[in-house]
Amino acid sequence: MTSMPSSPLSRVRVGSAPDSWGVWFPDDPAQVPWRRFLDEVAAAGYEWIELGPYGYLPTDPVVLAEETARRGLKVSAGTVFTGLHHGPAVWEKTWEHVSSVAELTRATGARHLVVIPSFWRDDRTGAVLEPAELTPAQWRDLTGQTERLGHEVRERYGLTIVVHPHADTHIDTEAHVTRFLDATDPALVSLCLDTGHYAYCGGDSVELIETYGERLGYLHLKQVDPEILARVRAEGTPFGPAVARGVMCEPPAGVPALGPVLEAAARLDTDLFAIVEQDMYPCAPDRPLPIARRTRAFLRSCGV
Template identity: 30%
Template sequence: MEKNIRLAIAPIGWTNDDMPELGGEIPFEQCVSEMALAGFEGSEVGNKYPRDPEVLNKALKLRGLTICNAWFSSFLTTKPLKEVERDFVQQCDFLYAVGARVIGAAEQGNSIQGKPLPIFDAKPRFTKDEWKRVTEGLNHLGAIAKQKGMRLVYHHHMGTGVQTTEEIDRFMEMTDPDLVGLLYDTGHLVFSGEDHLAVLKKYLKRIWHVHLKNVRFDVVERAKREKWSFLQAVRNGAFTVPGDGGLDFAPVFEILKNAGYKGWWVVEAEQDPALANPLEYAIKARQYIREKAGI
C-alpha cells in the first residue's frame, strides 16, 4: 500500500516566492540538495528553479529528485478564459517535461493572500457569476490537462474564494469529478477553522494531491485577534512542518493509506528560514512521516 505514496517537499521553506526576502539568499542548488539529503524524492517548483526543462532535469537527476507539481494562478474571475488557457497550457507543457503529472491551480482574480488586509475580515466571496466562471473555466482547463495525461487539482487557500468547507463543497459540486480534483491542504483547512478530517473523508476519491502543513495554534489565534494579513501570519510562524506544531497527522495518514491513496504527499510549510532552518525542519518532517505513517 505504502509504495503508492511518494514523498516530496516544497521549496517554500527555503525561499518564499511571495516574500522573497525570506530566504532570498539561499540558492536553488542548496535547496534541492537539502531536500535529497533529508530523504525526499520529489519537489514542487519555486521561482528560483531553472525554467529550461533540460537544465532542471539534470539538476534533479543528480540528486534523485523529480518534480511533482507546481502552483498555477488562475485569473478566471478577472481575465478572458483564452488568456488563462494560454498560460495554463504553457505551465502544463513545462511541468510535463520535468516529470510532473499534476498541476495545482488556485483562483487569484480576487485573492487577498498577498495583500496587506486582515485575512479573515477581508476574505473574498465569489458572486454567482464568479462561481460560474471559476468552475466552468476549471472544467475546461481540467479537460486540457487530461488530454495531456495530467490531472488538474484545485488548491483551497486562505484569503481566496475557496477556503471554507462550505465553499469547498460548492466548488466540488460545480466541477466535473473526472476533470477536477482537490489538492488537500491540512494547514489551510485548520487555519481557516475547518474540520480537516471531515473534508478528507468526504472527498477521498477526488483528492489527487496532498499538502502536509502543520499550524501553530497560538499564532493563528493571534492572527485573528490582531487582524493580521496572511503574509503577516506566515512571517510570524503560523505554519510549520508535520512533527512540529499543534496538529496530529496520524489520523490523516491512516485515512489516506486505508483508502489506497496513490500519489504525492508534499511537506509544505512556509516559514522564515532564518528562524526555522530548512534542512533541520525537512529532516524533522521526514522522520515524523516515517514514524507515524511507516513510509
C-alpha cells in the same frame, strides 16, 4: 515463505517543495538560491519535489532534468495561480501562464498541476483587492472555467489538475471547498488538500477525506500553530503577515495531527503524493534544512 502484504501507506509518496525553504516568488533576495534548495531537499531525505513558483527552478527542461537527476530527485507537480472567477475575459492570459508551466511539468515526467486560486487580499501587503465572497455569477465562472482548464490541461498535456484551497482566496473554508467540489465534474477537477490551509480556515482534513475521498488527487502536508492562529484570526491578520509570525509550524507541534490524515488517505487505497509545505516566507537561509530533516524523520515514524 510468503511475503507480508504491503501497507496502504506504501502507496503514499512523500516529498517537499520550495515553499518549505521560504520560496514564494520566482526571484526574491530573501530566498535561498535554487541550487541550494535542490542540494538541501535531497540531503534531507526527500526524493520528490514540486517546481514551486515558475521561474525559480530552471525552466529549460534539459537543465532541470540534469540538475534534479544528479541529486536523485524527481518532480511530482507544477503550480499555477489563477483568477478564473473573473470569467472568460481572463482565459487567454490564464492559459498563457498555465501552458508554460504545464509544458515544463510534462517534460519532467510529472502528472499533476496544482491550481491555486487568486488571492482576494495581497499576500505581501495585506491590501484588500476584491470582496472575500463571490457572487453567484462569479461562482459559476469559477467552476465552469476550472472545468475548462481541467479539460484543456488533460487533452493538451496529459496532466491532471488538483485545485488547492488556500487562505485568503475564495476556496478556503469547508463551506467554500464543498461548494466548489459539488459544482465541478470529478472527471475534470480533483482536489489538492493542504492540511495547514484547511485547518487555518477552520476545516477538518480527516472529515473532508472521508466525505470527498474520491475527489482527493494530491496532499500538501502542513500544520498550524493553534495559539498563533487564534491570535491572527481574532485580529484579522492577512495570510502573508500571519506566516511571518509563524502561524505555520514544524510538525508535530501543530494541528491537524498528520498521522490520522495519512491513515485516512491510505484507506482510499490509491497512489497519492503527500508533499511537505511549511510556509516560512521570509526565513533565515540556515533554518529550513534542520526542520526538513526532522520533518522527514517524523513522517517516517507515521509510516511513510
